[in-house]
Amino acid sequence: MPEPILAVDMLEVAYGPIRALRGCSLTVSAGETVAVVGANGAGKTTLLRAISNVLPHTGGEVRFDGTTTRGRRADQLALAGLLQVPEGRGIIGRLSVAENLQLAWALRPDEGGFEAASRRVFARFPRLQERLSQRAGSMSGGEQQMLALARAIISPPRVLLVDEPSLGLSPVMVSEVFSVLKAFRESGVTILLVEQNVRQALAIADRAYVLRQGTIVAEGSGQTLLSDPAMLRYYLGSG
Numbered sequence: 001m002p003e004p005i006l007a008v009d010m011l012e013v014a015y016g017p018i019r020a021l022r023g024c025s026l027t028v029s030a031g032e033t034v035a036v037v038g039a040n041g042a043g044k045t046t047l048l049r050a051i052s053n054v055l056p057h058t059g060g061e062v063r064f065d066g067t068t069t070r071g072r073r074a075d076q077l078a079l080a081g082l083l084q085v086p087e088g089r090g091i092i093g094r095l096s097v098a099e100n101l102q103l104a105w106a107l108r109p110d111e112g113g114f115e116a117a118s119r120r121v122f123a124r125f126p127r128l129q130e131r132l133s134q135r136a137g138s139m140s141g142g143e144q145q146m147l148a149l150a151r152a153i154i155s156p157p158r159v160l161l162v163d164e165p166s167l168g169l170s171p172v173m174v175s176e177v178f179s180v181l182k183a184f185r186e187s188g189v190t191i192l193l194v195e196q197n198v199r200q201a202l203a204i205a206d207r208a209y210v211l212r213q214g215t216i217v218a219e220g221s222g223q224t225l226l227s228d229p230a231m232l233r234y235y236l237g238s239g
């Protein structure tokens with residue numbers, strides 16, 4: 001089997017006495033969409049922040065493209081293509097939509113230049129093009145999430161880590177977010193998606209892991225986990 005593009009091996013993270021990750025292991029292969037689902041406080045955000053080195057880990061290892069991430073800063077990993085869309089979206093509210101896109105591109109410039117990158121983004125997010133001069137913080141929650149996703153793909157990442165993109169959105173916007181993720185997936189982007197919206201996350205995932213109290217307690221194809229009501233009830237508290 002080829003080496004996975006992302007390998008998380010027995011990862012440990014503690015906040016003082018609180019052990020948020022307790023030997024968490026998973027893999028993501030190039031081109032896969034992998035979901036991590038789990039209840040509030042299971043450790044999902046901690047996992048993504050530790051993978052991208054926003055948060056230091058106290059044990060275990062993360063390998064990106066076969067190389068340990070130890071000693072590499074989050075911005076260096078982002079430049080290498082391991083990119084996180086944080087919970088809360090990470091956009092800069094006081095800047096315009098155009099400025100947000102420009103900054104995102106400047107952090108990870110590609111050879112084609114900003115103009116070409118913007119054209120690609122607008123093809124997928126036409127609504128953002130209509131709002132280029134609007135202050136990002138004044139857009140609706142759903143529009144802000146679209147901007148966050150647009151920033152993430154303005155120069156294509158190798159692995160995209162997405163934390164709860166559907167959080168706080170209306171059902172219509174939730175569907176739109178998932179259809180954007182599906183389009184990313186179809187264009188070959190590798191995705192590690194963390195979600196409480198279990199059914200929709202499992203529906204778009206090739207494989208999924210269930211995280212409970214900092215440990216992976218189940219793994220399978222999205223379809224397998226979806227068709228296991230006992231698992232859904234027991235681990236996730238939803239029937």
Ligand SMILES: Nc1ncnc2c1ncn2[C@@H]1O[C@H](COP(=O)(O)OP(=O)(O)OP(=O)(O)O)[C@@H](O)[C@H]1O
Binds near residue numbers: 038041042
């Ligand atoms: N900065 C912090 N200091 C102390 N404890 C923390 C901190 N951040 C998270 N925790 C704790 O670590 C555990 C995992 O939190 P985390 O935010 O990773 O969960 P989550 O699965 O993302 O939850 P949610 O679905 O609510 O976003 C929780 O018990 C939480 O209280």
Ligand SMILES: [Mg+2]
Binds near residue numbers: 044045046087
């Ligand atoms: Mg979280």
